[in-house]
Amino acid sequence: MSASPSRPLIAGDPTVGPSVCFATCAPGLEPVLHRELQALRMPKVERQVGGVRFTGGPADWMRANLWLRTAGRVLLRLTRYEAHGSEALYAGALECEWERWLRPGGTVRVDAQSKDSDLDHTRFVEQRIKDAIVDRVTRRGAPRPQVVGEEAHLRVHAHVYRNRVTLSLDSSGAALRKRGWRYAQGQAPLSETLAAAMVQLSGWNGKAPLVDPFCGSGTLLVEGALWATNTAPGLLRDRFGFMAWPGFSAKLWERERKAAEAARRPLGKTRLVGLDHRPERIAEAQANLTAAGFSSTDLQVLDARAWAGKPGWNAQILTNPPYGVRVGEEAKMLGLYEQLGQHWKAVAQGYGLTLIAPVELLPAFGLAWEQQVPVKNGALECAIVSTQLPESESAAPPA
Numbered sequence: 001m002s003a004s005p006s007r008p009l010i011a012g013d014p015t016v017g018p019s020v021c022f023a024t025c026a027p028g029l030e031p032v033l034h035r036e037l038q039a040l041r042m043p044k045v046e047r048q049v050g051g052v053r054f055t056g057g058p059a060d061w062m063r064a065n066l067w068l069r070t071a072g073r074v075l076l077r078l079t080r081y082e083a084h085g086s087e088a089l090y091a092g093a094l095e096c097e098w099e100r101w102l103r104p105g106g107t108v109r110v111d112a113q114s115k116d117s118d119l120d121h122t123r124f125v126e127q128r129i130k131d132a133i134v135d136r137v138t139r140r141g142a143p144r145p146q147v148v149g150e151e152a153h154l155r156v157h158a159h160v161y162r163n164r165v166t167l168s169l170d171s172s173g174a175a176l177r178k179r180g181w182r183y184a185q186g187q188a189p190l191s192e193t194l195a196a197a198m199v200q201l202s203g204w205n206g207k208a209p210l211v212d213p214f215c216g217s218g219t220l221l222v223e224g225a226l227w228a229t230n231t232a233p234g235l236l237r238d239r240f241g242f243m244a245w246p247g248f249s250a251k252l253w254e255r256e257r258k259a260a261e262a263a264r265r266p267l268g269k270t271r272l273v274g275l276d277h278r279p280e281r282i283a284e285a286q287a288n289l290t291a292a293g294f295s296s297t298d299l300q301v302l303d304a305r306a307w308a309g310k311p312g313w314n315a316q317i318l319t320n321p322p323y324g325v326r327v328g329e330e331a332k333m334l335g336l337y338e339q340l341g342q343h344w345k346a347v348a349q350g351y352g353l354t355l356i357a358p359v360e361l362l363p364a365f366g367l368a369w370e371q372q373v374p375v376k377n378g379a380l381e382c383a384i385v386s387t388q389l390p391e392s393e394s395a396a397p398p399a
């Protein structure tokens with residue numbers, strides 16, 4: 001058994017150099033996240049499975065937390081070592097200078113993932129790392145840290161792959177999809193990160209009307225509006241994990257926040273159109289849009305199949321239709337999807353269309369998808385698909 005921890009990088013102290021950072025994302029979204037990190041001009045951006053790696057100092061990872069739309073969290077690597085068993089796992093974790101990131105009386109949480117390794121019991125891995133953290137800080141005279149959930153002052157991420165352990169600080173704390181605007185939960189809301197990926201994959205220009213005919217709690221409309229106004233999705237959130245670290249520089253954070261405030265653009269004349277056949281969902285969408293700082297006069301209680309569209313609008317439809325996950329509902333959904341495909345061909349000619357739906361239901365729309373990105377929505381195998389709805393034959397140029 002071996003433990004050969006490299007010296008931890010000092011990630012929590014803004015006066016020191018860069019860390020190896022890893023922004024996690026749902027499988028399938030790596031290319032979108034990669035583009036986001038490139039647009040933020042992060043150094044050494046490299047696509048991996050389940051996320052994107054980059055190198056950055058505190059200003060970089062603060063900015064990543066503030067701006068990334070499709071990332072789950074931003075992890076900062078502390079150490080990497082080999083461990084086949086409990087002792088090596090513990091010894092490697094004991095070497096980390098946890099006291100740098102935990103104030104006396106602070107709380108701890110460890111989350112572990114393991115694949116193709118002797119240490120395959122994630123609960124056990126979490127426990128041993130917690131033991132090492134507690135032992136390390138108590139030996140240095142600090143009170144025994146309590147182990148808590150979501151709100152822990154120090155969140156540690158352990159990744160074990162082929163017996164190599166990577167310990168990282170979770171700089172985000174609560175998942176980044178928790179933006180701070182969700183006032184109403186709705187029923188089966190789409191994750192904010194998936195919605196943000198759909199906005200980006202759609203290629204919407206942020207100016208044409210955005211239409212969600214199954215808007216539910218309004219996730220796609222809010223994420224669309226955040227995108228169109230160049231609003232950093234983290235601006236509405238008041239807490240990130242790194243704020244609890246002893247080395248946290250409030251001044252640096254304020255600078256990043258102010259820069260993000262200054263980068264916002266007004267929504268201008270861009271229309272946000274939301275439909276849902278349930279009045280309570282429309283009320284929720286309104287509440288969420290308002291909480292995010294937007295308003296729409298185009299929210300309507302309406303069956304999606306009754307929506308008339310507007311000729312020449314060149315709108316972008318962005319939607320998450322119902323899936324009918326309950327037994328016996330699939331046939332009903334196939335019927336609905338077929339009707340929608342027909343309806344959009346009739347009333348939304350020339351519009352862009354991007355939606356997320358279970359892979360096996362996609363053919364029912366009767367549309368030729370130009371782009372198809374497989375993703376999981378909860379436990380369901382889905383795909384984000386896009387196409388341009390055909391122009392009317394009369395409007396088409398002569399052959």
Ligand SMILES: C[S@@+](CC[C@H](N)C(=O)[O-])C[C@H]1O[C@@H](n2cnc3c(N)ncnc32)[C@H](O)[C@@H]1O
Binds near residue numbers: 185187188214305323
């Ligand atoms: C999967 S949910 C959408 C969730 C939404 N993306 C969110 O984040 O909250 C589907 C929505 O479609 C609505 N719906 C179902 N059938 C409809 C129909 N025929 N016309 C309009 N809305 C419908 C439901 O009320 C539900 O809010």
